[in-house]
Amino acid sequence: xxxxxxxxxxxxxxxxxxxxxxxxxxxxxxxxxxxxxxxxxxxxxxxxxxxxxxxxxxxxxxxxxxxxxxxxxxxxxxxxxxxxxxxxxxxxxxxxxxxxxxxxxxxxxxxxxxxxxxxxxxxxxxxxxxxxxxxxxxxxxxxxxxxxxxxxxxxxxxxxxxxxxxxxxxxxxxxxxxxxxxxxxxxxxxxxxxxxxxxxxxxxxxxxxxxxxxxxxxxxxxxxxxxxxxxxxxxxxxxxxxxxxxxxxxxxxxxxxxxxxxxxxxxxxxxxxxxxxxxxxxxxxxxxxxxxxxxxxxxxxxxxxxxxxxxxxxxxxxxxxxxxxxxxx
Numbered sequence: 001x002x003x004x005x006x007x008x009x010x011x012x013x014x015x016x017x018x019x020x021x022x023x024x025x026x027x028x029x030x031x032x033x034x035x036x037x038x039x040x041x042x043x044x045x046x047x048x049x050x051x052x053x054x055x056x057x058x059x060x061x062x063x064x065x066x067x068x069x070x071x072x073x074x075x076x077x078x079x080x081x082x083x084x085x086x087x088x089x090x091x092x093x094x095x096x097x098x099x100x101x102x103x104x105x106x107x108x109x110x111x112x113x114x115x116x117x118x119x120x121x122x123x124x125x126x127x128x129x130x131x132x133x134x135x136x137x138x139x140x141x142x143x144x145x146x147x148x149x150x151x152x153x154x155x156x157x158x159x160x161x162x163x164x165x166x167x168x169x170x171x172x173x174x175x176x177x178x179x180x181x182x183x184x185x186x187x188x189x190x191x192x193x194x195x196x197x198x199x200x201x202x203x204x205x206x207x208x209x210x211x212x213x214x215x216x217x218x219x220x221x222x223x224x225x226x227x228x229x230x231x232x233x234x235x236x237x238x239x240x241x242x243x244x245x246x247x248x249x250x251x252x253x254x255x256x257x258x259x260x261x262x263x264x265x266x267x268x269x270x271x272x273x274x275x276x277x278x279x280x281x282x283x284x285x286x287x288x289x290x291x292x293x294x295x296x297x298x299x300x301x302x303x304x305x306x307x308x309x310x311x312x313x314x315x316x317x318x319x320x321x322x323x324x325x326x327x328x329x
Contacts, residue, residue, distance in 0.1 A: 002164075003155050006123035006171040015169050016130035019044075019139060024051060026144040026158045027127050028171030029119035031092050031179050031196070032151040032290070033158050034063065034141030035166075038131070039073070042106035045140050049106075051162065054147040059109040061094050061117050061180070061222055062138040065128045072137035073114050075100045080185040080207055081116075087206035090120035092180040092196050096219055107140040113219045117180055123171035142222055143179065144168075150231050150293045150325075153177050157294060177287035178317050182221045183211070193221045195316040197286050227327040231293040233259060233304045235326040240307055247273070247305050254303055259296035262307035274299045278307055282314040289321060 004011040006028060015025045022044040025036050035051065037044040039062040049056045064070050067085040070077060074097045077085075081095040099114035108114045116138075119125065128139055143151035144158040144166075152158045155170035181196030181203060191212040192200065204210050214224075223229070238246040240263070247266045250258055251273070259274045260266050266273055276292050279285050296304050306322060309315040 003159060003168045003170045006126075006169045009126070011169065012123065012126045012130055015127055015167060016134055016136070018167055019127075019131045020134035020136050022047075024048065024166060025127075026155075026162075026166055026168040027124055027139070027141065028121055028155070028169065028174060029063070029124045029141075030121045030175045031119070032153055032174055032177070033144040033155065033168075034124075034139075035144035036063070036139040036141040038136045039104045039107045039138040039140040040136070045104075045106040048140060048142065051166070052142065052145070052147045054142065056106070057109045057220075058225075059111055059115060059220055059222060060107045060140045060142045061115045062104060062107055063117055063119055063124065063128055063141050064138040065125065065132055066118055069132065069138060070097075070116050073100055073104055073116060074098055078185050080183070080190040083207050084183060084185070084203075085118070088198065088203075089118040090125065091118070091198070092120065092176050093117070093198055093203065094180045094182045096182060096184045096186060096193065096221060098186055104138075104140070109220065111219060113186055115182060115221055121171060121175075123169060127169060148225070148228055148230060150229055150290050150297075151179060153290050157291075175287070177289060177291070178321055179223055181317070184214070184218055186219065191215070191218060193218055194223050195320050197283065197317050199314050200316065201313065223324075226324065228324040229290070229321050230325045230327075231297045231304065233296055233301050235293075235304045235306065235322070237306050237308050237322050237326050243305065243307050250303055250305065256302040257300060259299065259301040259304040261292055261304065274301055282309065282312075282318055285309065285318050289318060293325065
């Protein structure tokens with residue numbers, strides 16, 4: 001199936017009909033591309049798990065058109081969730097709430113909770129609304145890549161992952177570049193389960209209270225495994241002070257090419273290094289990160305060395321993705 005134009009209403013309608021018929025469609029959001037199926041059909045959602053090679057006990061995020069549509073999946077919206085929806089939807093933030101019995105069991109991996117999000121992307125919203133008119137209450141949509149691998153931020157990334165059998169709706173490059181923040185709204189204290197591009201201070205302002213941290217009683221959510229978001233190359237993170245020495249040592253030990261993503265080229269700029277400059281601000285790095293990791297794989301590098309980002313609040317989402325990409329595999 002060719003990549004379809006997301007700015008063509010006829011192509012959006014075509015994809016909505018595919019979803020209504022239980023088929024998979026990859027679609028753009030402001031964060032990353034999602035691999036979508038109608039969330040109310042466990043059979044359709046099981047197709048996502050098979051296509052990704054994803055364990056069926058790892059829950060998915062359900063994309064809905066607005067807060068009213070969330071009522072199809074939950075019997076009660078706590079005030080924490082309502083505040084997020086009023087202030088930050090559509091946007092790159094997901095709320096975890098109690099799931100309505102008998103609905104979206106496969107998407108929720110059988111848990112009593114469900115993760116809901118309203119994406120801030122015109123193509124995604126057009127698709128969700130068109131599908132809703134055909135009786136689809138929401139679209140389950142994890143990132144459109146093989147499980148554990150680098151999330152796609154362009155339509156061609158999805159095609160590279162799955163080949164020509166998957167319908168891909170093209171909405172251009174994703175604006176944010178890493179996945180949404182996820183907030184547990186099922187308990188008295190809202191907790192941040194996964195950071196994104198919205199800072200803790202922005203989320204706390206919307207909630208009217210600080211965010212707690214995830215703990216062992218927190219519900220399972222997407223992207224929470226220790227190892228995730230990993231390219232084929234081995235990823236290592238080094239401080240700015242030690243990066244040059246680490247790269248030099250790796251070049252002595254490693255016969256192939258190395259990738260380096262840092263603010264300045266490694267000393268000597270050796271020919272066997274594929275260098276990509278790292279921007280100075282967190283939003284730009286979040287936007288570029290997954291695309292850069294995919295570029296390194298395309299270049300055939302065996303190792304990727306990345307300059308550790310600052311320990312500032314706005315970099316939390318980037319630090320999270322790097323720590324998981326660099327976890328031992």
